[in-house]
Amino acid sequence: MKIISKVGLSLMTLCVTGVFAFDVAELNKRSDRGFTPITVKDWQAPDEKNIPNNLFGDTVRYGKALVSETYKYIGPEVADKKMRYAGNNFACASCHQEAGTKKWSGPFMSTYANFPQYRNRDETIGSIEERVNGCMERSMNGKSLPENGKEMRAIVTYMYWLGQGIPLGAKVSGAEFPQVDRKMIMSRAADPIAGEKVYKEHCASCHGVNGEGVKREGKANGYEFPALWGKDSYNTGAGMFRVIRAADWIVANMPLGASNHNRILTDAQAYDVAAYINNYDKPRTVKAGRENDFTDVKVKVPDSDIAPYMDDKTRHQHKFGPYKGIIIPAKN
Ligand code: HEC
Ligand code: HEC
Numbered sequence: 001m002k003i004i005s006k007v008g009l010s011l012m013t014l015c016v017t018g019v020f021a022f023d024v025a026e027l028n029k030r031s032d033r034g035f036t037p038i039t040v041k042d043w044q045a046p047d048e049k050n051i052p053n054n055l056f057g058d059t060v061r062y063g064k065a066l067v068s069e070t071y072k073y074i075g076p077e078v079a080d081k082k083m084r085y086a087g088n089n090f091a092c093a094s095c096h097q098e099a100g101t102k103k104w105s106g107p108f109m110s111t112y113a114n115f116p117q118y119r120n121r122d123e124t125i126g127s128i129e130e131r132v133n134g135c136m137e138r139s140m141n142g143k144s145l146p147e148n149g150k151e152m153r154a155i156v157t158y159m160y161w162l163g164q165g166i167p168l169g170a171k172v173s174g175a176e177f178p179q180v181d182r183k184m185i186m187s188r189a190a191d192p193i194a195g196e197k198v199y200k201e202h203c204a205s206c207h208g209v210n211g212e213g214v215k216r217e218g219k220a221n222g223y224e225f226p227a228l229w230g231k232d233s234y235n236t237g238a239g240m241f242r243v244i245r246a247a248d249w250i251v252a253n254m255p256l257g258a259s260n261h262n263r264i265l266t267d268a269q270a271y272d273v274a275a276y277i278n279n280y281d282k283p284r285t286v287k288a289g290r291e292n293d294f295t296d297v298k299v300k301v302p303d304s305d306i307a308p309y310m311d312d313k314t315r316h317q318h319k320f321g322p323y324k325g326i327i328i329p330a331k332n
Helices: 001-022 024-031 056-066 070-074 127-139 151-160 182-185 192-202 242-253 265-279 315-320
Strands: 117-119 124-126 224-225
Touching: 024 117, 056 070, 056 151, 056 265, 182 265, 192 265, 242 265
Parallel strands: none
Antiparallel strands: 117 124
């Protein structure tokens, strides 16, 4: 009885706001590949001892180095100016922790097996190289790597090596970020003022009161604790700039040492601190041309702060919530 009334309710919501909001079911339809992928629950990063001593192995090792110490090879301070592709001194592993092998932190285990794939940002079927360059231009605030260059080849080869044994199209557990309570985000806005308290208590000791982080000594040595805002951080086009995305990642990965099964913050704290670090009073490089992202408003991500939208909500509400009337959850 209870279940039936729930379905009834969600159908009703669907009829009232259906075509006017970000529709998860529509996104799922567009992402459909015509088969049901299996989920690999138990996986471990492959053993590095098995990387062969040949050209393939050297390429995997270079790819791993590029992911974990990006700043050293293609960062803004490297000696060879032509190699300055990244615009900040981050590593890919600043977010894809442990060289892209940590569960719930955006690991690359199933990445190779899942490209090409549908992309709602530009309504296309995107390649793995384009996806890497998405993070290069946004999360790393830089420019694209040449698709056939040594560095891109190495990064993709490393992802291929990480994905050994993962069947085509398979999902692995922990590939996506966990989700902060969706009922909470529907019913209340993220609160940057509450987030400031969380920040001072749980984040400032490493990332600094002004979000500036702590850099290591010397040139092209990256950060001990990466900057959360300012010129040397991710730009406004990055996934981490979006409040829901950031909250989902933060809840399972920060403060350093947290994991999905050993959380330090509550969902509410993660949501609020995500709003605090991404608030408009925090300086950050503006990514040009964002009005060309998600041109099909039907599948535009709900927490984008760039209009137009399907619904009648403000940019402010899209940025901070509440997301009722903005997101139509998929029925399941
Ligand atoms: C500031 C944080 C951050 C940094 C730094 C970063 N990324 Fe990402 N990356 C993300 C987020 C967030 C996502 C998920 C985006 C989404 O789904 O909206 C992502 C997704 C990806 C994906 C898609 C993975 C999959 O399996 O679908 C790839 C590939 C990727 N990043 C590669 C890289 C590479 C390579 C680098 C370094 C050159 C990098 N990223 C640096 C935040 C970051
Ligand atoms: C003990 C030190 C420490 C604390 C405390 C800490 N972080 Fe981090 N943070 C790191 C390190 C180190 C990284 C880079 C990832 C890695 O090396 O695993 C990072 C990465 C990040 C990133 C992605 C990279 C970037 O600079 O944008 C974000 C976002 C972030 N932290 C947010 C937070 C928030 C929010 C808090 C408080 C809830 C917090 N961190 C607390 C050490 C810390």
